Amino acid sequence: MxxxxxxxxxxxxxxxxxxxxxxxxxxxxxxxxxxxxxxxxxxxxxxxxxxxxxxxxxxxxxxxxxxxxxxxxxxxxxxxxxxxxxxxxxxxxxxxxxxxxxxGLFRVDPAGDEVVMIAGGTGLAPMRSQILELARVPEPPRTYLFVGGHSPRDLYAADMLSLLAEQLPWLTVVPVVQSVTDPGWVDEWYERSRVDIGFAPEDLFQGTLAEVIGSHGAFAAHQVLVCGSPAMVHATVNRLLETGTPAERIQFEGLQ
Structure with missing residues (x-):
């Protein structure tokens, strides 16, 4: 809207x-x-x-x-x-x-090509907003959400995203972590908020978002959006361009 x-x-x-x-x-x-x-x-x-x-x-x-x-x-x-x-x-x-x-400049055409969203950390927020907006139209475009963190517990919205993917048949969520094991130190807030719903270990893709995105080749016929830390955005956009995604297909924003 x-x-x-x-x-x-x-x-x-x-x-x-x-x-x-x-x-x-x-x-x-x-x-x-x-x-x-x-x-x-x-x-x-x-x-x-x-x-x-x-x-x-x-x-x-x-x-x-x-x-x-x-x-x-x-x-x-x-x-x-x-x-x-x-x-x-x-x-x-x-x-x-x-x-x-x-x-801001993020725009998804609900009547346009398939969508690739790439979110690092709280870069998920504007992506979720747009996914819920797409859910309001009769036939949303197929949407792939790559969401990344350093380790599994950095995927703070795993439960919400798992449920959302079940509810929206046109949405595919791809969880990406640099390490498949969590750090050894205890995060009390994570322990307090733990739930049984989330990504199974076998669902995780290992690597940086730039590496995992690059392994998929060019997104030449997609609407591509990237949001996260400035370093993550820089690396990911460069990888997209290197693998053949046209610059005019990419929208990006670094978090402050």
């Missing part, structure tokens, strides 16, 4: 935190409800929070726009980041956020 703010639309909207789910030591899923924000699935928005009201940070909603004002953000701590650590550790129920400045 592409939305263009009309004249007189406010430049800032408010939303209240109704859920703060710490899934990893460095990652949280934050849910809010409030005023309708006129963004487009795949875009990012600027947020201000009460803990550091003078700091602005861009985040990508993990839900498409909804008239009931529901928002969801996936936030990972960025070393040296001004705000990410605060959002992960200190967000409280009832916090009022200020949302503004929808922006």
């Amino acid at each position: 592409a939305i263009d703010p009309s004249p007189g639309t406010p430049e800032e909207w408010t939303a209240t935190v109704v859920g703060h789910h710490r899934l990893r030591h460095d990652l949280a899923v934050i849910r809010l409800i409030g005023e309708f924000v006129p963004f487009t699935a795949g875009q990012s928005v600027e947020v201000r929070v009460p803990q550091q009201p003078e700091v602005r940070r861009r985040l990508s909603p993990a839900l498409p726009p909804s008239l009931d004002g529901k928002l969801e953000f996936h936030v990972r701590t960025v070393p040296g980041g001004w705000l990410s650590g605060t959002l992960v550790a200190d967000t409280q129920m009832g916090d009022e956020w200020r949302i503004s400045a929808p922006a």
Whole structure:
């Protein structure tokens, strides 16, 4: 659903935190409800929070726009980041956020070619938003979601993605890890949030996202979207180009 703010639309909207789910030591899923924000699935928005009201940070909603004002953000701590650590550790129920400045270039044509989405870490958020948007059309294009992490427990949304792939016959999820075993140290937040639904060890592809994507050859007739850390995006886009995917077929965005 592409939305263009009309004249007189406010430049800032408010939303209240109704859920703060710490899934990893460095990652949280934050849910809010409030005023309708006129963004487009795949875009990012600027947020201000009460803990550091003078700091602005861009985040990508993990839900498409909804008239009931529901928002969801996936936030990972960025070393040296001004705000990410605060959002992960200190967000409280009832916090009022200020949302503004929808922006971004990700666009999926629901009547177009097959889609390849490549998400590193919380780069999953704008991909999920667009998948749920595609689910609203009668005949979505076949969509392949490659989602990557360093180890299996970095795939923080494995349960949600497994269920989503079962519900949407046109969606294939490809989990990618650099190591098939988790680190030896205990992440208490991971242990608290563990569930039985997720990816089986035999479902995992080992390597970086760039390596696994490169092994599939050119995506010359696909809509290709890439989102993740700047290093992951750089490596993956370069690999896509090296293996013959046309540059005009690739949309990409690095996380701040």
